[in-house]
Amino acid sequence: MNAHDERGTTMTGVEPERLDDQQLMKELENIHRTRHDTLLYGSNGALRTHNERMAALEGEYLRRNPRRTVAAGRTREGARERTAADATTPTTTGT
Numbered sequence: 001m002n003a004h005d006e007r008g009t010t011m012t013g014v015e016p017e018r019l020d021d022q023q024l025m026k027e028l029e030n031i032h033r034t035r036h037d038t039l040l041y042g043s044n045g046a047l048r049t050h051n052e053r054m055a056a057l058e059g060e061y062l063r064r065n066p067r068r069t070v071a072a073g074r075t076r077e078g079a080r081e082r083t084a085a086d087a088t089t090p091t092t093t094g095t
Helices: 021-041 044-062 076-088
Strands: none
Touching: 021 044
16 A cells, blocks of 8 residues: 555644644644534534544643643642532522
């Protein structure tokens, strides 16, 4: 088989590792923006391709940024603290 023969494969864009940081962020923003419509209205093939591309882009981002800032509220522990605080916060009714 010819190395350039792409029959049976899906073109999903430039390999994430070949993108510079700015291009990677632009691709991530675009794929996240189009996610909802693809989920609701895309064919099974389109959704599968979208999933594969999103996973590849996000994986590359995580590889490049292993020490990225993580918001405390976005962790399991932080979410539990937020839920506990909500449960103990008194509410007032209109008087």
